[in-house]
Amino acid sequence: AQSVTQLDSHVSVSEGTPVLLRCNYSSSYSPSLFWYVQHPNKGLQLLLKYTSAATLVKGINGFEAEFKKSETSFHLTKPSAHMSDAAEYFCVVTTQGYGNKLVFGAGTILRVKS
Amino acid sequence: DTAVSQTPKYLVTQMGNDKSIKCEQNLGHDTMYWYKQDSKKFLKIMFSYNNKELIINETVPNRFSPKSPDKAHLNLHINSLELGDSAVYFCASSASRVKDTEAFFGQGTRLTVV
Numbered sequence: 056a057q058s059v060t061q062l063d064s065h066v067s068v069s070e071g072t073p074v075l076l077r078c079n080y081s082s083s084y085s086p087s088l089f090w091y092v093q094h095p096n097k098g099l100q101l102l103l104k105y106t107s108a109a110t111l112v113k114g115i116n117g118f119e120a121e122f123k124k125s126e127t128s129f130h131l132t133k134p135s136a137h138m139s140d141a142a143e144y145f146c147v148v149t150t151q152g153y154g155n156k157l158v159f160g161a162g163t164i165l166r167v168k169s
Numbered sequence: 170d171t172a173v174s175q176t177p178k179y180l181v182t183q184m185g186n187d188k189s190i191k192c193e194q195n196l197g198h199d200t201m202y203w204y205k206q207d208s209k210k211f212l213k214i215m216f217s218y219n220n221k222e223l224i225i226n227e228t229v230p231n232r233f234s235p236k237s238p239d240k241a242h243l244n245l246h247i248n249s250l251e252l253g254d255s256a257v258y259f260c261a262s263s264a265s266r267v268k269d270t271e272a273f274f275g276q277g278t279r280l281t282v283v
Contacts (some may be wrong), residue, residue, distance in 0.1 A: 098259065098275050155216065157214060
């Protein structure tokens with residue numbers, strides 16, 4: 056079965072410093088991976104997705120992620136954090152088989168200090 | 170215009186009651202979903218419909234019954250509510266049921282059973 060593990064439940068950075076949110080995946084086949092963001096009291100928004108094309112994926116708001124098969128990782132990065140980046144981030148994998156089923160990680164809460 | 174809208178946003182009810190959550194999408198999508206986010210923020214799929222046909226039905230108590238009157242609507246009816254049903258329920262839609270199609274989420278319905 057496909058699954059993702061987000062290695063940090065909370066990450067705290069200062070505004071203007073880099074962001075790294077870590078995600079490892081487990082899959083018996085070549086996976087498709089996503090990062091979603093959830094701002095307080097809001098729905099989830101897609102940041103970026105990897106679907107077996109380029110391994111470095113660029114998303115919205117300056118975020119990017121790199122698919123590393125050898126490390127089974129799909130870490131999310133941003134060169135410079137902004138206060139508006141404070142939110143919860145979910146790493147997601149889709150399952151093989153019928154239907155478009157998303158399997159979510161446990162989430163990482165990003166705090167940005169001024 | 171909100172792409173995926175859910176009503177109500179908040180729902181507080183007593184154990185044993187029956188309640189419904191409504192979801193509508195104006196994106197012209199064929200596929201809709203219900204996800205449940207528990208108190209630990211863990212998100213898990215419950216159901217998916219494609220053009221009014223049920224295509225994903227996870228291990229969910231049969232007290233939960235989705236209904237799709239047309240492809241723009243997917244409502245969730247819950248009978249005999251229990252304390253453990255307290256969670257945030259997210260509706261989502263995607264253009265198709267094909268794997269990796271981007272899902273658009275509503276803002277969620279916070280259900281509290283007392």
